[in-house]
Amino acid sequence: MTLEEDVEVHVWDSTADLRYLVIPERPQGTEGMTEDELAALVTRDSMVGVEKLKPFKSETEV
Amino acid sequence: MNGIHDMGGMDGFGQVQPQDSEAFHELWEKQIFVANRLVRTESLNEGRLSESMNPVEYLSWGYFGRSLHSLERKALRTGLVTEEELKNPEGRLARVEGFPVIRAEEVEARFRTRRGSRIQVEVPPKFQVGNRVIVKNEHPRGHTRCPRYFRGRQGQVQRDRGVWPFPDRVAHGLGDKLQHCYSVRFAATELWGSRADPKDRVYADLFEDYLEAAT
Numbered sequence: 001m002t003l004e005e006d007v008e009v010h011v012w013d014s015t016a017d018l019r020y021l022v023i024p025e026r027p028q029g030t031e032g033m034t035e036d037e038l039a040a041l042v043t044r045d046s047m048v049g050v051e052k053l054k055p056f057k058s059e060t061e062v
Numbered sequence: 063m064n065g066i067h068d069m070g071g072m073d074g075f076g077q078v079q080p081q082d083s084e085a086f087h088e089l090w091e092k093q094i095f096v097a098n099r100l101v102r103t104e105s106l107n108e109g110r111l112s113e114s115m116n117p118v119e120y121l122s123w124g125y126f127g128r129s130l131h132s133l134e135r136k137a138l139r140t141g142l143v144t145e146e147e148l149k150n151p152e153g154r155l156a157r158v159e160g161f162p163v164i165r166a167e168e169v170e171a172r173f174r175t176r177r178g179s180r181i182q183v184e185v186p187p188k189f190q191v192g193n194r195v196i197v198k199n200e201h202p203r204g205h206t207r208c209p210r211y212f213r214g215r216q217g218q219v220q221r222d223r224g225v226w227p228f229p230d231r232v233a234h235g236l237g238d239k240l241q242h243c244y245s246v247r248f249a250a251t252e253l254w255g256s257r258a259d260p261k262d263r264v265y266a267d268l269f270e271d272y273l274e275a276a277t
Contacts, residue, residue, distance in 0.1 A: 007261075008261045008262060008263070009250075009259065009261070009262040009263075010262070010263045010264075010265065011250075011262070011263070011264045011265065012264075012265045013070065013209065013264060013265065013266045013267075014267065015207050015208070015209060015266045015267050015268065016207055016223070016226065016229070016243050016267035016268070016269065017178075017179045017180070017226060017229075017267075018223060018243075018267055044083060045080070
């Protein structure tokens with residue numbers, strides 16, 4: 001994954017008994033989606049923070 | 063312990079190879095998972111002793127292999143098995159007198175009883191949010207939850223995570239020494255030198271005993 005130069009990276013090392021997950025950045029093209037539709041887009045790697053969710057293109061777009 | 067398990071900051075392991083999303087791939091892994099969950103009555107850190115493994119075994123046995131090691135160590139420590147019996151388990155099932163027994167039909171209820179480790183007890187905190195702290199340069203022989211790469215480094219307390227049993231004690235069955243755990247923020251350059259981007263930050267949850275005030 002390549003990030004832009006101006007992006008600040010914050011790393012969370014779960015050293016104690018707390019566990020963390022990342023709320024992924026909402027991908028482009030998802031405006032108007034329901035919660036269930038959005039949840040279906042989330043991946044394991046995006047919740048770890050090592051993947052950005054790709055912009056969403058619906059099947060009807062040309 | 064300054065062991066192989068404390069890998070933070072080490073180079074040379076190559077890229078992470080993502081597997082499928084299955085939690086278990088073999089029956090024995092499920093059995094070890096269940097057994098470890100059942101023998102742990104209090105904190106997550108009970109019996110967390112996989113760092114005492116031979117480094118080559120540690121790297122090659124995998125997650126459940128390390129759980130198996132911890133389970134064996136606990137069984138030895140409590141006298142449930144002897145070293146000889148671990149090597150030659152034939153006819154081993156006899157000795158359960160004096161040990162609590164969990165029956166198969168009780169297992170599901172046990173799993174459904176969830177309990178976090180955080181303790182609702184008032185303990186005066188030594189540090190406040192915003193305090194600058196330095197991680198003590200201590201090298202405990204036994205279990206610790208302070209990664210080596212933080213020792214001697216200065217950070218800032220971001221949050222008080224509340225009161226917990228102290229893992230360095232709990233793992234060895236030495237009582238719990240309740241204390242606060244803090245989310246501490248470090249500049250990446252503080253940890254990794256000029257190889258790091260000055261914008262980046264690293265956060266760790268560190269127990270009060272690991273920290274001293276920066277002057």
